[in-house]
Amino acid sequence: MKKDSKIVRFCVSLPENLLNKLDEKTLKRGYTSRSEFVRDMIRELIVEEKWEKGEEVIGVLVIIYDHHKHGLTEKMLEVQHSEFAHILCTTHVHLDHDSCLETIIIKGKPEEIETTAIKIGGLSGVKFAKLVKTAYI
Numbered sequence: 001m002k003k004d005s006k007i008v009r010f011c012v013s014l015p016e017n018l019l020n021k022l023d024e025k026t027l028k029r030g031y032t033s034r035s036e037f038v039r040d041m042i043r044e045l046i047v048e049e050k051w052e053k054g055e056e057v058i059g060v061l062v063i064i065y066d067h068h069k070h071g072l073t074e075k076m077l078e079v080q081h082s083e084f085a086h087i088l089c090t091t092h093v094h095l096d097h098d099s100c101l102e103t104i105i106i107k108g109k110p111e112e113i114e115t116t117a118i119k120i121g122g123l124s125g126v127k128f129a130k131l132v133k134t135a136y137i
């Protein structure tokens with residue numbers, strides 16, 4: 001939300017059972033108010049729409065891979081250098097003797113980010129890969 005956006009109140013009509021569901025979800029997800037929960041749901045829809053429309057977005061790829069797999073690190077770096085999506089940052093954690101966890105933050109068009117994620121996730125030795133989709137909102 002931009003700093004200069006003023007808060008506007010509006011009235012919403014809902015069937016009672018739907019309002020009960022809203023309150024349940026609001027509590028369950030740790031929100032202190034319905035308003036904050038509804039604001040976040042709208043932001044989530046905006047992010048989804050940006051991905052669908054092909055606008056510039058951000059993806060966070062989480063991977064876990066076999067540290068001992070020969071040549072895997074080189075292949076992962078090759079993908080990151082050769083794709084059109086822009087790699088903003090990577091974080092590496094040595095999970096245990098055999099496994100490494102990395103987060104790769106990627107900026108670009110949805111298709112470019114997904115291609116990069118698929119290429120990395122599909123490499124032999126990558127045991128887990130999940131792309132979290134987000135965007136500027």
Ligand code: NI
Nearest residue numbers: 093094099100
């Ligand atoms: Ni490591």
